[in-house]
Structure formats: structure tokens, C-alpha cells
Amino acid sequence: MAREYNHQEVERKWQAAWERDGVYHVSDSPASASAYVLDMFPYPSAQGLHVGHPEGYTASDIYSRYLRARGTTVLHPMGFDAFGLPAENYAIKTGTHPAKTTQENIDNMRQQIKRLGFSYDWEREVITSDPRYYKWTQWIFIQLFKHGLAYESDAPINWCPKDKTGLANEEVIDGKCERCGTPVTKKQIKQWLVKITDAKYIERLLHGLDTLDWPESIKTLQRNWIGRSEGAEIKFEILNPKSETNSNSKAINSKQYITVFTTRPDTLFGATYMVLSPEHQLVDVITTDKQKKTVDKYKKEAAAKSDLERTDLAKEKTGVFTGAYAINPANEKKVPIWIADYVLSSYGTGAIMAVPAHDERDHAFAEKFKLPIVQVIKPARVMPAMNPPMGSAAAWGMGDSDLEYTCWTGDGQMMNSGKYDGLDSVEGKEKIIADLEKKGVGRKAVNYKLRDWLFSRQRYWGEPIPIVHCEKCGNVAVPEDQLPLELPNVEKYEPTGTGESPLAAISDWVNTTCPECGGPAKRETNTMPQWAGSNWYWLRYCDPRNNTQLADPEKLKAWLPVDMYVGGAEHAVLHLLYARFIYMFLYDIGAVPQEVGEEPFAVLKNQGLIMGEDGQKMSKSRGNVINPDDVVDKYGADVLRMYEMFMGPFEDAKPWSTQGIVGIRRFVEKVWDVGARTAPDAAASDDVLVHGTIKSITEKIEQFRFNTCISDLMKWSNAWSGPVNQSEFEIFIMLLAPFAPHLAQELWSQLGHDSYIAQEQWPAYDEFKIVETEITYAIQVNGKVRDTITVPAATDEQGTIQIALQQEKVQKHLKGEPKKTIFVKDKLVNFVT
């Protein structure tokens, strides 16, 4: 009777049949309800597929197959994010063209993915390095440029000395290059930036998050990254230094100000000095002759420091006095102006009012340089009267030594603040801002941590930025009818390191004519970052071969927004932020129809990381990498799929276990075995089991709780022995089909069906059949379970309590009449004495 399950043969057979019959192809105009289920597309690496890829792909595949069975038309595409550094670095090493290695890697990974039996519509595949695709990536850039949202700047940027390219803020992790881990330095070269901080977008990027069904952690990450702070901008009048001490004094007109940003205007009376960042424009203007040497030296040192050195928290504060003073507008007191690298030039106004009594950084600086510390906020140290008392002083955020030895950074009662004394600091904040506004020396202000998005890379393997530099006309966009601006071939891929890409060496290509005046001009030689292609790819899936627009708005309307987006959490502030911004922009210019809304991904699920068997992150150097191909060869695609779903909750990190896989393989063989002993007239299992399982799996697929779906199926199969009722088994394999599509299809066909199970309807369940005829009650005495009783479902409360009371074990523990009886229907009876 034991027949062997040949997974290789079965899987190959059905994959070929699905492809031949276009089972998963979806037409353009969904007639019925539609859904868009999207995976984050992979980078085609030479290492091929990682076991982490099939985790997300299996989840989205189960969900897609389930929705189809429920009668929904599902767009479920796949493609490749094909521009990027590894292919280029390989080219540098071997002289092989990146296009060639990329193509080989794509072909390999596509085969690996196809072996897993996912229900992708491969006719919609997009590849970001294909000129027919990046024509539209370039088109989007030109629209940004035309709307003033892409601009050139030569401010210092993050620079990776190993990859020899600029990096966006989001690509710098702990001061190191996201790709290679090399410490990032600063470099001043001309760069393209995209204005993601534009007032038209930043608040929408922030508030749009509230409308999204995304993991809270990802939304929090984005909120923190955007980093909105409310406060005030306050103007401090610069005291005109005596002419004999500053030869630049003529530059100072009658009244000149330094504007600072603060979130704590309520501490203004405690501002005893000011600090400018070393790069601040006014530094040279205000510095006295006497201090000039010291200041220049400090500026030079600061400029030479790397970001890591400058932001090292452990390091002592440094800074120098400029010799100049300003007037604190609150109390007209004269305060010294210093420069220090703990003040960043790129945030706020690049200048601060220092309140050493109520800011730890200012406090440390003031202690070191003996600057005055004036307390202006008194902590509300009175503990709220509570009965019973709740926690210690520490529990209320207070330390006994807060006032005496360190600085209080919380709210409290204002003091040493003139007419504001005694006010609550929260209230005082508003009052001070209002008064400053009246005097014209301050206003409410909002600042963000988010910086504009560095968009040029000094590398070869990316989309050329479609701009021409003309002496007469400035930066001119390549006319749209000349797109795509194809990436030319080069001899050497090595980045120059000078801030130019290898494209700069091709004079034929670089030298061109200005599209506006026809005069001689030069092409932009930088390329776009990898994020450029992934910013909009899901739009292209809706209309992948369109040659006249990025996608037909009617087709976008049919599918967008994405109903379910599945991928890793590592893209929280990279792809997922950039993509939202670009989508909002396309929405604003009408490339995305208004009807679909301005958020691209309605629901987001993050798969948890799959760790190595040692509990460590999988990596080649640790030697703990599992190759999905090996698992598919040995156990089959269905086993890999189900194992990855069975490992644990979808969003949790979990370690791989080679031993654990055999449990799934045994389950597959068990089901396969049962397939050979079904009989139309065999006794069916209990209705509660059958209908309860259908209900449970239906609900859990919708909640992405696939691990418990599989244990539900196992429980059901454990109930079988001997011949199994055929129609019951058919329901079982329909529920199994999203998880193990090959096995389910093979069994379906062996049972005499010539249809595809993937096109069959999802089983329905009957609520009435899930109702138990008998209920088991837990009987507790004082909350401890002492016995259980099983009564007919119709038994009422009094009846159940009576039976419970009569139990010997209950009597033993009860000792007399219960004071109180708790009855929870269908659950328990609790006697309290």
C-alpha cells in the first residue's frame, strides 16, 4: 500500500501544466472584485535565492490563492530590481559587463522562484535595468526636475570612500555605508537632490501614516525618521562689537540677528550663551580679531572630522568663543556667542540658544567652559496623592538629586523668568511665543530631521540622469521624446573617485548639444540610486508594456492601491518612504489617478528574519546558510513552503531547523497515503471538526497566521484512520492547496478531476454544524480547577451549577455553601468561598 511520493516528478509536471495553460495569468480588466497582492521584488544576486525570499513569497502566494478561490481576481506579479552595486563591483573585478551578469542572475533566480510553484503572472515581469522600463524612471526624474523637486547642490554629502559614491542619509547606518560597512566621510561635490522635505509633501508623508494598515513599528520608524519637532524660532540681536576689535564691524548693520530654533521657548530666560555650528554663515562676520585665529583653527579641525568622530557621544564637548555677544530678547542680558561642533549646521537654523540648566548637552558644555547656569524651571516634585501610593520618585521620572546636581529637562513651574514666574512651563511656552511674536523677534516654528534625498551616484550601473548642462541655458532636461537615455557601454567600470562616474570618460556621449539653444553642452554623468527603479515598479506591473506612458490610468484605477504588500522590515525608511513620496508626487501631477488615493500600499506585512540553525543571522562567513534549492531537491517545494510557514508567526524572527523539516515531510507523506485510501461511502469525520477547521483556516489565512493553519490541517489528518470519506478529503485538499499546491493538485487529479484545483471554489462552512452538542465545563473552587463536567449543550445555568456542585472533588474543596458563584457560558463555573 505504501506508495512513494515523488515530489520532483509531481512538482515538475504541474508547474509545466500551469505555465502551459496560463493558469495564473490575469487579464487587464477585472470583471469581478479585484485585489493586488505584491511582493518586494528581489535584487538578482549571484548568490541566488535565500531562504528568506520564499518566506514572504509563500505567504503572499497563500493569500493570493485563497483570494482567487473566494472569487477575487488577483494581480500577483514578480520582477527584478536589477541595477545596483554588486553587479558593477563584479564587473570591475572581472571585466564582464554588468548587463550580462545581471541577466544570468535573473535567469537563475527566476528558475529558482518558479520551482517553488508560486502563482505569479510572469507575463507582467518587469526588470528595472531594461531601457523600456527605465525610460519611465527617467521620465519621473524629469517631472521632478520640472516641478522644482530635483535640484543640484554642492553642499557636503555623505561619501563612501570604498564604493566611491555619495550616499543618501538613509543609506548611512551607524556612520557606515549600508552596503560595505566602510565609515562614511564628507565630500563636497555637485550632487542631485530630490526635495522630499518640500512643504507640499512632508506633512502628508507624516500624517498619511495614520491611515495605513502597517505594522506600528514601521510607522513609528518612519515618524521618528521624519522627526517633526514643534517649537519656536527666536531672534537674538548681535551686539555690535567695538570697531577696534573687529575689522569686519562695518559688515554689521545697525541691527543684525542670529535666529535659533528651540523646542523649549519656556526656558528662554535660562539661555546664558549661544552656540553656532562651525559652518554657520555668521561666524566670520561676528568673530573678533582677537579670537579669529582660534576660531579659524577650530573651523578647520571640525571640517576635517568624519561624521563618526563628530557625533561620537562619548567624546567631550569642544568649542571656542567668537568674542562676540548677543542680547537675550527675554531679559535683555548680554550672552556670549560660541561655536561648537555639537551644533549641527544641517538642522534647524544651525544655531542654538544654550540653556545649561535644562539641556544635558548645554549643561556639559557650560560646565567644561565655566559658563553661567541659571535654573528657570522647577520640577513639580510633589507626588500626586494616591491611595494606595503608586511607585517611587524614580517611577515619576524624578531623582532625588535632579535639582542639585544635574539638569532638569522635563516640564515644571517657571522661575527666574520675570513675569512668567510661577506659570506651568507648558503654558509658559505658548505665552512666551505669543509675546515674542508681538515684538517681532520670534515665531512658532516646526523642524524636521528628514533631509533631502541625495539622488546621484558616481557609479556606472544605474539609470543615467537625463539632464544636459549648457553654459547658456543651465540645466536642461533631455526632451521626453528622446527617452530612454540609454546607458552607454564603457571600457572601464571603475569609479573615478573624483566625484564623476565612469560615464564621464566617454567624450562622445558626454559632449552633446543643448536641447534648448542647440549650442554645445555636456551630459550629466551621474546615475540614479537603486531606489529610483523600485520607487514605482508596482505601477508598471499594471501595464508593463506600455510605450507611451508609464501606465494607463484606467489600468491603474483597476488595481491600485496595493491591497497587500509583503516584504522585509529593513526597508522601513528607505524604499517604503521614498516610494510613498514618489507616489504622492505622481498622484499630484495626475500620473496616478485621483480615485486610488495618495498612499500606494494599503496593508503592509513584514516577514520575520529566518536565522541560521545556530540562532545567528545567516551569512556566508558563519557558514550557516541554507540553500532553498537543496531543500527543494530533497524534500520538495511544498515541504519548503509549508515548513517556512509552520516555523512560527509570520512576522517573528525564527531559527531554521533541519530536523523540523522532517515533520512537514511526514505530514505530506501521510496526506499522500490517505489519497490512496479514500472511498465515497466511508464514514465522514465529525461535523464540528470539518466545519470548524474550514472556519479556522479561512479566518487565519486572512490574519496571516499560517503556522496555526498548518497545525489545524495536521489535527484533522490525525483524526483519520482506515478509509477516508472522499468528499471530506476533497475539502481537506482544497484547504491544503494554497500551502502545498503541487500535492493538492496531484491528489485532486487522482481523484478523477480534470480541472485545476487552483481554480476551484473555497469550501464553505456552516456555523450550525460547528455547534457542539455537549459542553465541557471547567469547575473551579476559588479560581483553581478542581474538576471538569460535560453536559448537554441545552443545559441552563442553574442546571450546570447544580451538576457542578454535586461533584465529589468540588465538595471536598468547597466545605459548605459558596459565597458567590461565577458562571461563564460554555467555559466554566467558579465557586468562591
Place this chain on the structure above:
RNA sequence: GCCGCCGUGGUGAAAUUGGUAUACACGAGGGACUUAAAAUCCCUUGGGAGCAAUCCCGUGUCGGUUCGAGUCCGACCGGCGGCACCA
């Protein structure tokens, strides 16, 4: 330092709105089949006491709320992820 998430058997993990903690699977131990092994099937498997019925303890630690807490609240300990002089 700040923000977020998480601590349940030997292991991966289950557990509607608070309601019989440890489902399902792995591993381990025992048994059946076999000349033997593998495979398969059956039984046992949180800790402790007891011949047993049964009892006590038990979801990182301590406390609280409640008839009842893995679940809610507070403090602490440990781990993971993110941010990091952002004024």
C-alpha cells in the same frame, strides 16, 4: 541615552473580549513489526511528592487589579531592532 518589540516545556511554538496553560510539530524514552537496522505504527514526556487516588508548584523577577492573569497595570532584569549631540 531615547523610541519600539519580545521573554511560555529539552526545542520551534499554541492559547477569542482576562476563563481548563503547554494545542501542533521536533527531539527524547519505552513498546510493536524485523534475523538486524531504517522506515512505519502505538504509548509516555513541565517540575516535585506519593504504590495510588490525589496534592503542591509552574508562562523572566517582584508587586498590584480581579471570583479568575501567559493575557491588564506598575517597577525591575534579560534579549532583539531602530535612532543617536536633531536643540
